Amino acid sequence: MNCIDTYKHKGLRQQMVDKLRAKGISDESVLQAMNEVPRHFFLDSALDSLAYEDQALKIGCEQTISHPSTVAMQSQLLSVKPSMKVLEIGTGSGYQTAILCRLGAKVFTIERQKGLYDQTSKLLRELGYRAQCFLGDGYQGLTGSYDRIIVTCGAPEIPDALMRQLKTGGIMVIPLGDGEQEMLRITKNGERHEEWQIEKFGTYSFVPMLNGKAMK
Ligand code: SAH
16 A cells, blocks of 8 residues: 555546546535545555546455545435444445545444455554444444445345434435446435335446355
8 A cells, every 4th residue: 555645646636526526526525525535545556546547446355446436426425414323335445434434424334355354444543534344244234323324335135234224314325236236325214115215326337245155
């Protein structure tokens, strides 16, 4: 990891944010967070020159960091306010986690791959992000109740446990589907399915949300 933030990085980051704005991201708090968090800190230094391109990049364990435009879109849909409890499924590189922390959320994040969990929980701590990291299966979620839930891997179905852990009035952003996914924003207006408002926000391609397989 290269944890030096040069003027060049800052300049490239500003250009990335300008492009996100041009693509329709309008939430100023999201744009500001993305301008402040150095994405290259979350990547192998060999990928430094690509860190501010709109690309998904390899992070090890056959996983990828999401495109900056996807992180921006999911963060905007989540509409996080300071002090909210946010549960993230799929810590991965920790970049999305860091953005949520910058937005002022109390972040709880779950990763199922031990290699990534070990590496990313250490990095987030060293960089001063106060997320609570857990090794586990995101289908089960985490004991507690959350104002917001963000899933950053492609889910074949909406996990029941996560809907239970979402507070009434809360929002879940989840890419749903096998292969390709449709980005959903689910607003839980009540306990019953009929009370969930489900909105769709285009097609994406995430690594799969894996279930019941041994962790390496
Ligand atoms: N937010 C991350 C995205 C990483 S890719 C980033 O921007 O870097 C998605 C991550 O979800 C991968 O690290 C993968 O290992 C993890 N994942 C897949 N299935 C999971 C599950 N059931 N529970 C928790 N994490 C899971």
